Amino acid sequence: MDLSEASALVTGAGRGIGRAVALALGRKGASVTAVSRTAADLDSLLGEIEASGGRGLAFAGDVRDASVTDGAVAAAVDRFGGLQVLVNNAGVGAFANVEDTRDEDWDRIIATNLTAVFRLTRAALPHLMRRGGHVFMISSLAGVNPIAGMAAYCASKAGLDHFSASLMLEVRHRGVKVTTIAPGSVDTSFRGAAPAADTSWMLTPEDIAGTVIDLLEARDAAHLSRLEMRPARPQKR
Numbered sequence: 001m002d003l004s005e006a007s008a009l010v011t012g013a014g015r016g017i018g019r020a021v022a023l024a025l026g027r028k029g030a031s032v033t034a035v036s037r038t039a040a041d042l043d044s045l046l047g048e049i050e051a052s053g054g055r056g057l058a059f060a061g062d063v064r065d066a067s068v069t070d071g072a073v074a075a076a077v078d079r080f081g082g083l084q085v086l087v088n089n090a091g092v093g094a095f096a097n098v099e100d101t102r103d104e105d106w107d108r109i110i111a112t113n114l115t116a117v118f119r120l121t122r123a124a125l126p127h128l129m130r131r132g133g134h135v136f137m138i139s140s141l142a143g144v145n146p147i148a149g150m151a152a153y154c155a156s157k158a159g160l161d162h163f164s165a166s167l168m169l170e171v172r173h174r175g176v177k178v179t180t181i182a183p184g185s186v187d188t189s190f191r192g193a194a195p196a197a198d199t200s201w202m203l204t205p206e207d208i209a210g211t212v213i214d215l216l217e218a219r220d221a222a223h224l225s226r227l228e229m230r231p232a233r234p235q236k237r
């Protein structure tokens with residue numbers, strides 16, 4: 001794909017992996033629609049994209065809200081004339097044993113990590129099919145490797161993996177590639193209040209962003225549909 005001609009939408013673009021992906025796309029000349037809840041994060045992101053010569057659009061909102069997913073796609077198409085790349089990245093997790101998991105935590109995780117992805121992808125597909133497109137799902141190794149104390153998160157990512165694989169088979173003959181990227185530990189704010197003391201062994205958000213760009217620039221006839229990325233030398237438990 002010629003990224004200098006592409007319009008891309010990235011969720012969870014305010015921080016972490018999504019921000020690195022949005023910046024990398026912007027540096028390649030893509031027009032980037034950035035979605036997350038914290039408007040200040042998006043404003044600073046747009047400043048960085050524009051400073052590197054790129055074009056961006058901030059769309060502040062919660063992807064759990066259907067008017068946000070539909071509205072973000074419509075805004076991207078309206079401003080940039082179409083949509084070729086969708087990066088479903090926004091995601092949340094929580095540490096709690098099942099007996100301590102409240103309904104609202106379960107609903108928040110499934111609504112963000114799974115339902116919002118479905119809605120956004122459904123809204124984007126007609127545009128992605130127009131000129132050819134690529135959907136990325138930022139899943140997790142937790143989708144295949146269960147973690148005690150993270151059942152809701154693991155279930156959401158396992159669901160995302162199968163949603164993504166089914167979608168890939170459904171749309172590959174209609175000009176749309178679907179790639180699931182399943183990272184291990186990435187050095188972001190995802191873990192919240194308890195960051196690891198030494199994070200040097202972890203993947204960086206830029207590792208994931210570089211991979212997204214590599215796949216977008218791959219030969220059109222080649223399709224890498226699933227990718228597991230892990231730290232080369234993880235901390236011993």
Ligand SMILES: NC(=O)c1ccc[n+]([C@@H]2O[C@H](COP(=O)([O-])OP(=O)(O)OC[C@H]3O[C@@H](n4cnc5c(N)ncnc54)[C@H](OP(=O)(O)O)[C@@H]3O)[C@@H](O)[C@H]2O)c1
Nearest residue numbers: 012014015016017036037038062063091140186188189190
């Ligand atoms: N970090 C890891 O070790 C790791 C490993 C494997 C997979 N992943 C996956 O990678 C993805 C990105 O994670 P990250 O590590 O970059 O996390 P992060 O640093 O916490 O960033 C998450 C981004 O998503 C946004 N977001 C969260 N909930 C949202 C919502 N309801 N609506 C709109 N935006 C929302 C956040 O902004 P606001 O809070 O301002 O909305 C933030 O910009 C997630 O899907 C995560 O599951 C992460």
